[in-house]
Amino acid sequence: MSPFARLSIRICTLLLIFLGSGCMSPTARIPQLHSELISQEALSQNCDFLLAESQRSTRILNTAFPILKAAAELFPAHYRYTLGISLQSDSVIEAPYRQAALTLWGDQPSLRISAVAHNAPAGIAGIQVNDRLLAINEISALNDLSQSIHLLHKALAHGNPITLTLEREGQNITLPITPVKTADYRVRLRHKASINARATTKQVEINRGMLEFCQNDSELAYVIAHEIAHIALKHHRDAAINFLTGLIGDAALWATLIPSPGIIATTTLAAKSESYEIEADYIALYLLVRAGYAPEEAAQFWQRLATIVPIQKSRFKLNFKSHPDLPTRQILFEQTLNEIQNNPHLKPLFKSR
Numbered sequence: 001m002s003p004f005a006r007l008s009i010r011i012c013t014l015l016l017i018f019l020g021s022g023c024m025s026p027t028a029r030i031p032q033l034h035s036e037l038i039s040q041e042a043l044s045q046n047c048d049f050l051l052a053e054s055q056r057s058t059r060i061l062n063t064a065f066p067i068l069k070a071a072a073e074l075f076p077a078h079y080r081y082t083l084g085i086s087l088q089s090d091s092v093i094e095a096p097y098r099q100a101a102l103t104l105w106g107d108q109p110s111l112r113i114s115a116v117a118h119n120a121p122a123g124i125a126g127i128q129v130n131d132r133l134l135a136i137n138e139i140s141a142l143n144d145l146s147q148s149i150h151l152l153h154k155a156l157a158h159g160n161p162i163t164l165t166l167e168r169e170g171q172n173i174t175l176p177i178t179p180v181k182t183a184d185y186r187v188r189l190r191h192k193a194s195i196n197a198r199a200t201t202k203q204v205e206i207n208r209g210m211l212e213f214c215q216n217d218s219e220l221a222y223v224i225a226h227e228i229a230h231i232a233l234k235h236h237r238d239a240a241i242n243f244l245t246g247l248i249g250d251a252a253l254w255a256t257l258i259p260s261p262g263i264i265a266t267t268t269l270a271a272k273s274e275s276y277e278i279e280a281d282y283i284a285l286y287l288l289v290r291a292g293y294a295p296e297e298a299a300q301f302w303q304r305l306a307t308i309v310p311i312q313k314s315r316f317k318l319n320f321k322s323h324p325d326l327p328t329r330q331i332l333f334e335q336t337l338n339e340i341q342n343n344p345h346l347k348p349l350f351k352s353r
Helices: 003-023 035-074 095-105 121-127 145-156 208-213 217-232 235-255 263-270 272-288 301-306 314-319 325-343
Strands: 079-082 085-088 111-116 133-134 164-166 171-177 178-181 186-190 195-200 203-207
Touching: 035 085, 035 095, 035 111, 035 178, 035 186, 035 208, 035 217, 035 272, 085 145, 111 121, 121 171, 133 145, 164 203, 186 208, 195 217, 203 208, 208 217, 217 272, 217 301, 272 325, 301 325, 314 325
Parallel strands: 186 203
Antiparallel strands: 079 178, 085 111, 111 133, 133 164, 164 171, 195 203
């Protein structure tokens, strides 16, 4: 291409950009947007978010606490002593929300009680959200969140009564509290819009979408109980064993020159996934009843979910089915509830091994 041709292309390109920018410009007369007003609105929205987050965290803690107590009774191998509170250090709040935290709660270096379960020892003792933690058993609480939590866990380790010194509206108060035994799992909010929840080996994560979908605490408790059942029954461990067993099979095929890129491992992993979900549903309903929730308030959960979740077709056929369909889960709920009503000891039935 000649230099003249290249120059012509550049000129035409610049001309098109210039003309295009003019053609695509908005024509409405937008009011002048003052940066100060935008900053004030941003602060207001951030304050609203922190307050809403506190309400969401309190709902999860309130709902989860009885389930965690019931799980400690049903699966006593893994437990800890707890008070039913969540701690927050304003210094670790994400940068966009720090000014909002200062506006709401002031510039105080101590730790703040961010959530209290009303049916837990802390709630019964009178601890309130936004109380400032000053001391644990007369030992000054550190401003560092992780170190203070470690200090609190050490004080609670053997289930002995402890005293907390708190600051509330400028006044110091000291409260004696006796912890209770709960399952040694954490339940936290996950900022995802999808209607879902998941469990790791020690933690339950409830998506914001699931929290909003659950129309009462019994439904939310049922979801939490389902995920806790996965942990208590060691489904993650069993799934990992199945997967590793499949990998050995894949390796054996490769050794015989038969290509097997994870096919057996994937198959063995998926083979039991649906049965794990059914077992977790079954145990969850026992936990729900043992925790004192009304199971009839959660009886429409799967039917309501069916109104917004489309039936999966080709994806499950290709990648195997990891969860039972919703009609199966609804019938399982009804039959398990009937079993519970005729089981005065409220102990799930397990197969002999």
